[in-house]
Amino acid sequence: MEVNILIMLFFGIFSFLLTFVFTKLGTIVLSGDGSFHFSRVEELYDNFRNGKLTFIASRTFSSAGVGTFLFYPSILLYPWVILRLIFSPVTSFYVWYGLMLFITMCVAYYSMWLFDKDRVRATIFGILYTIFPYHIHLGIAHLVVGEFLAYTFIPLFFIGLYYCLVDRKKWYLLGIGWTLILYSHIVSAYITLLGAIAISIIYMIIDTKSIKKVMINLSKNIILVTLLSSFVLIPFVTDFIGAGIKAPNGAIFGYLGSFQEIFLESVKNATDTNRSVGVFAIFTTIVGCYFVKKSRVEEKIAYGLGVFILLCTSTIFPWRLFNNTIIGRVLGAIQFPYRLNTYVGFFLMVTFSLILSKLIHSISNRNAKVLLISGIMIFLIASYYGSLTDLFVKIHESQGNLLGKNTKLAKIIPNEAIIKNSNYHNIFDYSILYGEIDYYPSVSFNNLQEGNDITAEVNPKINSILSHRVIIGGKEKVKIPKVASNYIEYNVKADKKEKIDIPVLAYKRTKVMLNGKNVGYTASSRGTVMVDGEKGNNKISVTYQPSKLLYVGIIVSFITWIGLLIGLIFSKKRNVN
Template sequence: MVMKDGVINGIASDAGFHFSRVEQIYDNLKNGSFFTFIATNTFHQTGAGSFLFYPTVFLYPWAFLRFFLDPVSSFYCWYGIMTFLCLMISYFSMKSFSKETSRSAFFALLYTFGLYRLRLGIVNLVLGEFVAYTFLPLAFVGFYQVFWGDSRKWYDLAIGVALIGYSHFLSLYLTVLIFITILICNIIIKNNLSKGRLLSLVKSIITAILLMGYVLVPFLTDYLGKNLKVPAKGAWFVNTINDLISSSLANGPFAAYNIGFFLIVGALIGWYFVKNNNLELSIYISGILILLMSTSFFPWEGVKKTFLGTIQFPYRLHSYGSLLIAVTTSFILVKILKKKPKRTRMLTYVAFLIIFGISYSGVIQTVNSKERINSAQYLAPNKDGSVQPLDTHNLYKVDKRNYHNIFQYSVTFGESDYYPKKSVNGKNTPEYIGKEGGIWQKVAFINNKKKNVIPVGTPNNLTYFIKTSKSGSIDLPVVAYSNTYAYINGSRTNYSISKRGTVSVQVKSGNNRITVGYKPSMAFYFFVVVAIATWACLFLSWIYRLNKHTRQQVIQKE
């Protein structure tokens, strides 16, 4: 990742998945279609439906930037916008919690520029989780307000959860799981949940559902009971507590188990500073337990096939551990400085900013070192036309000239996610998807004979022009979902699902123009309208509260 040189480094692993999704959204916007449901220009034009089941909301700003900037610059601009947004949300979330300006600033810096977020965004380009990280503070402060703070601010919880849902479903799953666990522990220990707070929780849940309804509809219509492939459960790359501590103290950006120097110090000494404050102690203990759970301290091998195995990589818990330990670390800094003279406090603030800035610059320079960039090879065109993933052990880089080479390779992780299981789990799996004769190779079966076909991709539609000498069946290399449709020569037609999970139609001899596309249920559009109306109501409510607060201040001054 080297902005000044116009280069994006580290194109492998998750990068291909997210860049392909943005490219498809951009192509559709250029052609006048706002919504993207299936891949018709990227993901090898297979009609892959990751857009249905993996949120795209915060990819749209990136796609819109493509109209004004080259592909590399648009990515960096989007990255900067998300970083600024994370800073602002972190600051105001802590301000809502603590009412302290200095603590809010400390927290925003510690959380936004934490090593785990930098690794998500800079090193590995794990962009779904990276975006979700932005909104965790808002969801957590909303959760606090509902159960322990000002329950009239229940909308913070609803908005925070909805924004996480717009970003990354796995992060939404983990967030809700952590909230349920904390709530159960609180009920067991204190058993003081009032009716008023329960009402605030219900209002939060209903509002969040109204805001997220349209991104959940495809799960109800096209996923549940449809036998689609999803990422496997597991617990991979589990490291020890010692690995977490040593890597964090080293403050290097490449280790998976790493929350950074400042946060690990806060985790190690935090108990001393929060021991006499029950609320801060509870937050600190929660953060420590989450960090411990991310390591081999927790028996992952025994639970990886359960609902906990959905996490896949336990170090994903570092987003939540970083959040809670950043709360504690900001508390430590403010507590140390609170009794100091004003001049000493100001000098200390400046010293902290200098030290923090030097540390952050060191990490960035490590990521963007000339040795690392020079060792990466420019991503070459896939000249032989074979569908193959990039070698994740190699570093690849792109600039605006070779950016589109990304889409000539299969995506290392995510290309076949949400395919029908029969497409990827059969005895002839290589034939069905990736090798010669597979879906990714654009191979159709015309009366059981292989033929390579090149579709014309338009927004949410793939059109094939195929001439046949006799009537029969054509098995097209486009996967089928519940709301997939097919037209032959302009007329709607029924289709069957082939043994490889693709669309199969019956045609007559002669020239056939076959269009396969996806059209969501009316419930999707209904909930889009509901979400817009709900956001409008929340905005008007915020304006009303702001005006009311302003009037009260004027009255008090008079």
């Protein structure tokens, strides 16, 4: 126990060393998915302060009432929200980022300890896995927050899968790991599910005697995941399936790079590109075979999987041959093969930690061993900051180019906008760079294939929604709504009784009031709320009424977590006695 506490303290100090420079600089380069996730957090923060759960976007996402919060899990963003109550906006992000690095180290350490019972190796793996370039790319270089969160729990998922296959007592780690990934990022949960299915099938084919025990363990985990994640799954059943809602595109297989491109970016140890797996992964790919050849079979499998998945991230694997096929539909949700870099990082850092731990254990002199470990840690910190050189350059060269306040509706926020506390709220004056119109009704698009294009020329219906255009009897008029938690209100004056179409999206459980009375509505041709207006003033307010099943799901998940925790505590006490 004392050793574990010391290791946790070490991880805390290490995480601080990885983040304090950014906190000191007080600047965010808002690139990639940054505006999407910062808007999510801002909506959650505003509603949390008012004691409300979040279902639809009323203050952010152009106040269009999009159901992002129904279909994109947000629960693991609440630590950031709580930090936002304590610190300034920029500082709260970097403190949260440091916290997630710390948690990732702890999860990776614990998982490796269960796998090999070597504390030196487990500690090294915790750090290697955490500072893996693709992880840093997700977390701070391109702000892909959902995938960054999911990355944290990948080691727990795989050690849980390993225990399920070999029939160890900790079978439930698979269910816990997969649930936490599901809480973070749906696509990552889908990828890990495909991986678990493939690995389990191969294992049962090789060892047919294991089929029964593996199926029992997997079945128990399916039940556990269903209970723990019921509040995440229920909105898909009640509001998404059959509702004609546009999900992020599948079967794209975009941003493919050649292996040469991946190799060159990785040798630079860059984090500003999604193609880099870092110099340590390339080194391990080249020499790992030598180090695992005399190791147990699990080490060989980890190395083999790491190399295979690395090849799959490049054009060596014929991804586009699968477009418009059954395989393509199954794999299409991955969207971008570079997402597999998460798994490259996991498996190859398992092997690299083996290499380093063998090197350390080969030294008998205690002082020399301590000196070597210290040198490795200093080198890892240096390599981490070295991999972020491009980000530091952007921060220092753009200090005079802060994001200004926007006055034009439906204007997309510029990529790599420079954010400080002084202009933080300007983020929410713009349309989001990527993800603004995810989970819109499909009818809202004039050109569904160009779903990210919000211009009036390509998607005029989308543009009219983002521009707050109210349509009264066929005539458009720009109106700015009043908003509150899960509440959007438009005040419209009509010369006669006629149809009024307001730019708020209509979902299955959307509720509408006209002049204080509940009224029926229809979904307009642009997928928005349309009511029969009255002559004179029309106060049209839109809210969302979640299914009672959703609240049941929240209670079921909470009780299951409590029951699981109590069970683990009693189980540990029995083992001690």
